[in-house]
Amino acid sequence: MILSRLAGRPVLLTVGLVLALALPWMIYPPIALDIICWALFAAAVDLLLGFTGLLSFGHAAFWGGSAYCTGLIAVHVGVPFPLAILGGAAFAAVLAVPIGFLAVRLQGIYFAMVTLAFAQMVYFVANQWRSVTGGENGLQSIPREFFGVDLSDPFFFYYAGLPFILAGMFVAWRIVRSPFGRVLVSIRDNPSRARALGYPVDRYKLLAFVLSAALSGVAGGLFAISHGFASLQEVYWTTSGQAVMMVVLGGIGTLWGGAVGAALIVQLNDYLATAGFQETGIVTGSIFILIVLLFRRGIWGTAQALIAARRTRKQPEQNAVPEREAVDAKT
Amino acid sequence: MLQQAFNGLVSGAFYALLALGLSVIFGMLGVVNFAHGAFYMLGAFGAFILLDSFGVNFWIALPLVPLVLGTVGVVLERLFIRRLTPLDPLYNFLFTFGLALILQDLVRREYGVNSQPYPRPSQLSGSIDLVVFTYPAYQVFVLAVSLLVCGAVWVVLTRTRVGMIVRASTERPELTRALGIDVGRWVTPVFGFGVALAGFAGVLAAPMRAVNPLMGADLIIVVFAVVVIGGLGSVFGSVAAGFAVGVVSALGNYYVPALSQTLVFILMAAVLLWRPAGLFGREEAFR
Secondary structure: OHHHHHHOOHHHHHHHHHHHHHHHHHOOHHHHHHHHHHHHHHHHHHHHHOOOOOOOOOOHHHHHHHHHHHHHHHHHOOOOHHHHHHHHHHHHHHHHHHHHHHHOOOOHHHHHHHHHHHHHHHHHHHHHOHHHHOHHHOEOOOOOOOOOOOOOOHHHHHHHHHHHHHHHHHHHHHHHHOHHHHHHHHHHHOHHHHHHOOOOHHHHHHHHHHHHHHHHHHHHHHHHHHHOOEOHHHHOHHHHHHHHHHHHHHOOOOOOHHHHHHHHHHHHHHHHHHOOOOOHHHHHHHHHHHHHHHOOOHHHHHHHHHHHHHHHHHOHHHOHHHHHHHHHHHO | OHHHHHHHHHHHHHHHHHHHHHHHHHHHHOOOOOOHHHHHHHHHHHHHHHHHHHOOOHHHHHHHHHHHHHHHHHHHHHHHHHHHOOOOHHHHHHHHHHHHHHHHHHHHHHHOOOOEOOOOOHHHOOEEEOOOOEEEHHHHHHHHHHHHHHHHHHHHHHHOHHHHHHHHHHHOHHHHHHOOOOHHHHHHHHHHHHHHHHHHHHHHHOOOOOEOOOHHHHHHHHHHHHHHHHOOOOHHHHHHHHHHHHHHHHHHHHHOHHHOOOHHHHHHHHHHHHOOOOOOOOHHHOO
């Protein structure tokens, strides 16, 4: 039934898969890898922001925590990189339990402040625990072990990493479309009513937080393996901010929109860096401000709204059908 | 030991000033100002630029820079923040986050990441004998001024008509409006005042802290933790928590150096576990 639903929207699915497969042919492969990592990270953040109504400003802790953990496993244990990434994701999920447990006690903007503060704590720990994390030098020369197969070419490594991202995206989509995901949306829209209906709201939020952290962990782990190092930048608050920025640019609550945002922002950063412009915050900050002020639906959200508007104009007599589709299109 | 506690009070003075501005703005507008740290940084750079390019000394910069930044805050509120206040508060948080990125990188582009030197004002270059130990005069001055400002704000909020209006608009905006008070009129000046406080703290920080573009960003996250500890929406709680966190961190740093930077977050976790609304917060503020 799940697969049939997925197959029910063949055009989008095909376009998405073809794009994902063709990406390293179209752009520089390491950038393509960055894009898919950030795309999953953004989807994980959107799972909370768009579908649970929780703005986490501390997801760098899970992305970066997993980057370090994945790197440490790869360096010291030397297992094939998929296992290292799974280990990193598991670490991110475990780290999310205490942070989420404390943070879900607060609402709205306080949730953002508390997650931000805890992520900064993780940053300080990574900074001070030099013997393990390498401090300011970062964790260097993380191997790409995979049963002796040579994956040093980023072009090939892209295809080795892509299944993780696609699996992560599928899981995110599956969560959103499940009964559990519906409860999350009801918590987002009306927490008191969800509580009155007997749902343990805090526990649902915590589970969503942990799942989101695990997905961020998969993305962060793959990012560390693909770069060959994990740096303090990965746990810094600007990383959390960048993920949120991608989600808002793509469209909050669209799940796939984050991938569009990721593609644009990663390429923009790369372009600025090549042009020798170090202070990317001036450009990305301005874009962010403009989106927040004028364009709050984001790219994907605007496209959806336009399509929905066209459909209703075309078939005004079949009002019930487009509405249902609009709900489906949301996920 | 006593001296450590005193060091803590001095760094607590900065937490308190920043937390005060943050919570006054939050109370009145419901906006968590992420750019607060950037304004603090701009305050320090304002003092530096005034001295470096125009030869204007510390004593003139101390009132001038906050005045200018407060005006900037007023303009920002009028142009942008006002348009986002009716929406979900997260949009204003994101807006000020973008603003912080821009301000920080603009300064970085101009001055680089290295710290700029700023001399202590000559009148305060010596030390003061505080009976049990001697202490740099400038640090004593910072502590005194900070206490004075926090005290003055406290008096204004609790003992004057303006303060009464501000507190009433914070707690029950609808009812205050119904009583014939133009709540909207007070929003802009309060935002400007909060930003000016951040700038003031920045000028105070210039002679004793490293003046660089990142000085505000890292501090503001600690101040967020301070505000959560002190109590969400409680002005008194923010100030008290500011000083308390300063002292506890300094003592922690002295006894367990490994915890120097993380202690404040551990405190925050403990407070969240014990009293999710914060030490002085009202229950309604969090749920």
